[in-house]
Amino acid sequence: MMYEASTIEASTKEPHLVQKSRERGVLGIRSRDDALLAKMGYKSEFRREFSMLETIAFAFSIMGVCSAVSTTFFFPLQTAGHVGMVFGWLIPCFFVLCVAASLAELTSSMPTSAGLYYFSAKLAPPQYSALSSWITGWANVTGQIALVCSIDFTCAQMFVTAISVGTDGTVNLGPGSMYGILIALLLSHAIVCSAATQVIARLTLVYAFINVSTAIAAVVSLIVASGDNRVSAKDAFTLLENGTGWKNDVWAFFLSFTAPMWVLTGYDAAAHISEEVTGAARAAPVAILSGVLATEFLGFLIVIAASFASTSVTELRATELPLPMGQLFLNVLGKKGMLALWSILISVQWVNGVTQGVDASRVTFALARDRGLPGSRWWKQINRHTQTPVNAVWLVMSCSAIIGILVFSETALSSLAGATVVGLYTSYTIPIVLRLTSGRHKFVPGPFSLGRWSLPIGIIAVSWATFVSILLLFPLSQMPSAEEMNYAVVIVAAVFIFSSGSWVLSARRWFSGPLPNIDIDDSGNSTRNNHQLEMEKTSEQ
Incomplete structure (x- = not known):
């Protein structure tokens, strides 16, 4: 009996011991994370609240597949009809996966919030390290802020679409009202993105499941509810209808x-x-690849369903709703069904804005920490209550509100989408090029490595990024008027002129790339040298 009692007592303690063991394991992993971060020159300033699953959910949620495909449905519809919907989605997927794989390898080697501009600094030749880091950092921040603005702009369009459908077309809000909604969305995101990391991690995990469920529901609804009104498989996959001002169908595609x-x-x-x-x-490289693959797969299902359900491309193009996908859902599901699904899509797009706001604020914080932005000493501050870069969050939202003035242009989405892709993919390309050239022999792989495939995959990634960065600067018309102009080139040029002028006139004298805020000596103690302190004072001034 004594043996049985002791066995029972041990078994009751076992779950507690398992939990303690798990906690020690997590603490051990976090300690190794902080040690690796210190080796890269940075002290840990955030709480490590994201698990691998939550990191995957974050990377997936930031692309908001169903809501994002719905808000950008205009582009394939206008440029090439059914062929644009299906193959206009499928072809880029392969090339984007190559870019993502290259970035995943770099992230695994150097996991820091500085990200891309840190990679560039470490892989570039010493004499060009600071310049490479400066260009990459500014390109990435430009793309990040443009993406925040474009997400919230499309979310505002979704609200306007819902209001129009809900009132049977009697209320059609103009650009002024849409800009007001955009400001309200940016304000809400500024508040949420200032919250503690744990809150954001849990939110994105929940919405990752909602995102997937909504995507599946949209696919099933479009296929089933369209019934016998679906177009033939031949038309759904091969019918090309050029609705642009370009005469060349291939270029339109x-x-x-x-x-x-x-x-x-x-x-x-x-x-x-x-x-x-x-x-x-x-966790980070797994999240990058998992998020991209899941988005590509679900997005492909959605565009196939939309292509089958689009019985008249011409009618959808002529809709008075801001977003043609809203018209497609209305045609197929009716008013109540459309509004029910559309409401969920709006919430998904809103959370998409939260995740992107967090992303943009973190890279802004990191660049400010390295003295790469005007007023860096303000934007690098961490709030002592939430341990998040609250000042950087509000800077991002304020800049997005300024760019948001483009809502008064007819080509607002084209301009914002172009600026986003050009900015981000330029920042993706530079470190990948350096990984293949000057940094090829000094690159130290992390747990995730492409091995011998890094060279061919990297070449494909760079070639594709260069192609689309040029492509997305073009308007949808061959002879555009002022209203039809793609203003992405204006945004990109403005940032390029400002950042280049800053470099030539000032930054080249004091910006040296990633600036360590911790030094580890042989005994494991942190030290700060006088030269570094002097550089910090000079750059802040």
Whole structure:
């Protein structure tokens, strides 16, 4: 009996011991994460609240597949019709996966919120390290802020679409009202993105499941509810209808790539939150690839369903609703069904804005920490209550509100999408090029490595990124008027002129790339040298 009692007592303690063991394991992983971060020159300033599952959910949620495909449906519809919907999505998927794989390898090696511009600094020749880091950092911040603005702009369009459908077309809000909704959305995101990391991690995990469920529901609804009104398989996959001002059908088809390229951005977010991730060297690259693959697969199902359900491309193009996908759902599901599904899509897009706001604020914080932005001493501050870069969050939202003035242009989405892709994919390309050239022999792989495939995959990634960065600067018309102009080139040029002028006139004298805020000596103690302190004072001034 004594033996049985002791056995029972031990068994009751066992779950507690298992939990303690797990906690020690997590603490051990976090300690290794912080040690790796310190080796890269940074002290840990965030709570590591993101698990691997939550990191995957974050990377997936930032692309908001169903809501993002719905808001960009205009591009394939206008450029190439059914062919644009299906193959305009499918073709870019392969090339984007190559870009994502290359970034995943870099992130696994150097998991820091500085991300891309840190990679560039470490892989570039010493004499060009600071310049490479400066260009990459500014390109990435530009793309990040443009993406925040474009997500909230499309969310505002979704609200306007819902109001129009709900009132049977009697209320059609104009650009002024849409800009007001955009400001309200940015304000809500500024508040939520300022919250503690744990809150954001849980929110994105929940919405990852909602995102997947909504995507599946949209696919089933479009296929089933369209019934016998579906177009033939031949038309759904092969019918090309050029609705642009370009005479060349192939070039018009290329412009349909705008939709997937805008959707498939921001997956570098897993790199920018890596200082908040447990086991970042493994979790972050897995999250990048998982998020991209899941988005590509679900997005492909959605566009196939939409192509089958689109009985008249001409009618959808002529809709008075801001978003043609809203018209398609209305045609297929009716008013109540459309509004029910559309409401969920709005919430998904809103959370998409939260995740992108977090991403943009983290890279802004990181660049400010390295003295790469005007007023860096303000934007690098961490709030002592939430341990998040609240000042950087509000800077991002304020800049997005300024760019949001483009809502008064007829080509607002084209301009914002172009600026987003050009900015982000330029920042993706530079470190990949350096990984293949000057940094090839000094690159130290992390747990995730492409091995011998890094060279061919990297070449494909760079070639594709260069192609789409040029492509998305073009308007949808061969002879555009002022209203039809793609203003992405204006945004990109403005940032390029400002950042280049800053470099030539000032930054080249004091910006040296990633600036360590911790030094580890042989005994494991942190030290700060006088030269570094002097550089910090000079750059802040």
